[in-house]
Amino acid sequence: xxxxxxxxxxxxxxxxxxxxxxxxxxxxxxxxxxxxxxxxxxxxxxxxxxxxxxxxxxxxxxxxxxxxxxxxxxxxxxxxxxxxxxxxxxxxxxxxxxxxxxxxxxxxxxxxxxxxxxxxxxxxxxxxxxxxxxxxxxxxxxxxxxxxxxxxxxxxxxxxxxx
Amino acid sequence: xxxxxxxxxxxxxxxxxxxxxxxxxxxxxxxxxxxxxxxxxxxxxxxxxxxxxxxxxxxxxxxxxxxxxxxxxxxxxxxxxxxxxxxxxxxxxxxxxxxxxxxxxxxxxxxxxxxxxxxxxxxxxxxxxxxxxxxxxxxxxxxxxxxxxxxxxxxxxxxxxxxxxxxxxxxxxxxxxxxxxxxxxxxxxxxxxxxxxxxxxxxxxxxxx
Numbered sequence: 587x588x589x590x591x592x593x594x595x596x597x598x599x600x601x602x603x604x605x606x607x608x609x610x611x612x613x614x615x616x617x618x619x620x621x622x623x624x625x626x627x628x629x630x631x632x633x634x635x636x637x638x639x640x641x642x643x644x645x646x647x648x649x650x651x652x653x654x655x656x657x658x659x660x661x662x663x664x665x666x667x668x669x670x671x672x673x674x675x676x677x678x679x680x681x682x683x684x685x686x687x688x689x690x691x692x693x694x695x696x697x698x699x700x701x702x703x704x705x706x707x708x709x710x711x712x713x714x715x716x717x718x719x720x721x722x723x724x725x726x727x728x729x730x731x732x733x734x735x736x737x738x739x740x741x742x743x744x745x746x747x748x749x
Numbered sequence: 750x751x752x753x754x755x756x757x758x759x760x761x762x763x764x765x766x767x768x769x770x771x772x773x774x775x776x777x778x779x780x781x782x783x784x785x786x787x788x789x790x791x792x793x794x795x796x797x798x799x800x801x802x803x804x805x806x807x808x809x810x811x812x813x814x815x816x817x818x819x820x821x822x823x824x825x826x827x828x829x830x831x832x833x834x835x836x837x838x839x840x841x842x843x844x845x846x847x848x849x850x851x852x853x854x855x856x857x858x859x860x861x862x863x864x865x866x867x868x869x870x871x872x873x874x875x876x877x878x879x880x881x882x883x884x885x886x887x888x889x890x891x892x893x894x895x896x897x898x899x900x901x902x903x904x905x906x907x908x909x910x911x912x913x914x915x916x917x918x919x920x921x922x923x924x925x926x927x928x929x930x931x932x933x934x935x936x937x938x939x940x941x942x943x944x945x946x947x948x949x950x951x952x953x954x955x956x957x958x
Binding site: 599631636639640642644646647650653654657658661664667669671674675677680681682685686689690696697698699701703705706709710714716717718732 | 758775777781782785786789792793796797799800801803804814816821825828831832835836839843846847849863938939942943945946948949952953954955957958
């Protein structure tokens, strides 16, 4: 780590000189009492604050359980594919957001992590958008390829012989 | 620690920087930034598989419904098991912050057991398929099912290995470097929540649709 160059006199006072360089700042973080509370202001370690968090985690747990039950219940209706997909993904997104926001405490995180995630979401979006795009292209250029899909409501009807 | 180093006696003085305190330029301790970068790459890994699933499914004239072929009740139980394990790991972290190592270890053990339970159920599901000579080779549906749940299962096993390691070394770590150990549990938890999150999307897309 060379981002905190100690002045030369500090190096002279360093008790142990290693080949790796002068004994600069973060050698033993535990021994810097002034830093004790500065490392993560998002996390208040007071018993009251932690207990409040624990209560929050249990509420989120209950919500996740309830949403899981709802997804399974909805699936029993065997809705038409697109409605089923939309509903299932909406519920999954709500569940995922709860996990990310509270368990992964993204709700109070540093800017750098948000920046990393914005990039990730962008590229993830591109990957998901690709196949959809392909799907609509295929629908336009190849009418009937999706016939089986559209005929799902009428099971006895003829199958599209796309392939 | 490099035991062969000439300064082995003072090896404990050479510590990995910013394991506890935030780096001034990132505002984060290194482990946390590291795990988030890793999770970003994981999003791309699983994202590629979800992308493939969408491509295969929307392009196929016919695609079977997961609920007709897979065991939904078992997978529902597994969903609850994994969500519960996310809660236990976050409680372990909370108790470490309160200075209660014993309770933290109990919750870490519960997390490990949940992971084990998940894998046992997964094995039952897989065995049922294999016994009917159904495998990734059967069709595109089973190919995506086995690849995605298989990769996810590997992630569960990976998490279990880390939890086992944390449990085995907990007393020593906690006595010597309490804050660093607490952060390790937090960071492992972040990974574990991600594994839970992937399952939250895998479960409906593979089993319920």
